[in-house]
Amino acid sequence: MTQRHPIIAITGSSGAGTTTVKDTLDTIFERVGAKAAFVAGDSFHRFNRTEMKKEKKKAKKNGKRLSHFGPEGNLFKKQLELFQKYGKDGTGEIRQYIHDEEEAAIYGCKPGTFSPWEDIPVGSDLLFYEGLHGGVITDKYNLADEVDLLIGVAPSINLEWIQKINRDTKERGYDHEDVCDAIYRRMYDYMNFILPQFSNTHINFQRVPIVDTSNPFMVRQIPTSDQSLVIIHFLKFQPSVEYKLHLKGLIEGLEITTYSTMVIPGGKMQYAMELILTKLILELMEKRGHLTDTF
DSSP states (O other): OOSSEEEEEOOOOTTTTTHHHHHHHOOOOOOHHHOOEEGGGGGBBSSSHHHHHHHHHHHHHHHHOTTTTSSSGGGGHHHHHHHHHHHHHOEEEEBBBOOOOHHHHHHHHTTTSSSOOOOOOTTTTTTEEEESOOTOOOSBBOOGGGEEEEEOOOHHHHHHHHHHHHHHHTSSSSOOHHHHHHHHTTHHHIIIIIGGGGSSSSSSEEEEEESSOOSSTTTOSOOOOEEEEEEEEOOOSOOOOHHHHHHHHSTTTTEEEEEEEEEGGGGEEEEEEHHHHHHHHHHHHHHHTTTTOOO
16 A cells, blocks of 8 residues: 555445445545546456357356456456556556447447556546455455555345346346356355455445345345445444544434444435545545645
8 A cells, every 4th residue: 555646446246336436436536636547347357258258158168167256257466566556656557348339439449348558647646446356365466455445335145136137137138047147157256256355445335225135036126225224334444433423413314333333324325425435535635745725
């Protein structure tokens, strides 16, 4: 980690809702005047879309399961090199994964492929990562140690699956059975490379439904914010009693459940994130010697 070139990462599984948190962070960066260099986690996938299909078939034929959750499907070394170089010099190599025709028109590459690697322009205030592996630790690589603020987004697993099934079937055109098969195929990597990250974050946001989701494969509607609670868990730092009481006065319905845990109504999640994360980001920027007169 470095005070000169801080790294902020949102980490969470596919369908967890990290993109929603990214939008909140983007708003905070704009408000405080921080210039963020953004990198998407899927840009470090090892294979493009066509290659991944072939590699999955090959792995299945050999009695193995390949997924984007594990090291075989990703370039962890390349991602670690980026984090280390950015922390030292404020730059590093990034690329884009092209999801659709709209992005293809922007980057001049076909959907399902990657843009060429290029250096981050100098002058950014921080690096902002959003994806599956912001804090992954393996026997070879430790990305969590390079991140100054690691934010976990970990809805209850049933809710996570409901969100993924709905997104992939309604927005991406996949069959229901194919999505369920992907969940099963990823389970080993999920348990070994996704879940452990949430023990190394600085703070976790976990949305829990308060409606019946006992069989997530049969639920067709995602529980709304008003049908959810959000657990906020502080891990690598402990807020003072005064700070927690201050938040309790600002966020209606907030309950302090343990020394390091709060629970809020689901509809207050974005507001709570703005309050908590703005403070943490400003502290990082002040250590960098910047933004000291923002407020």
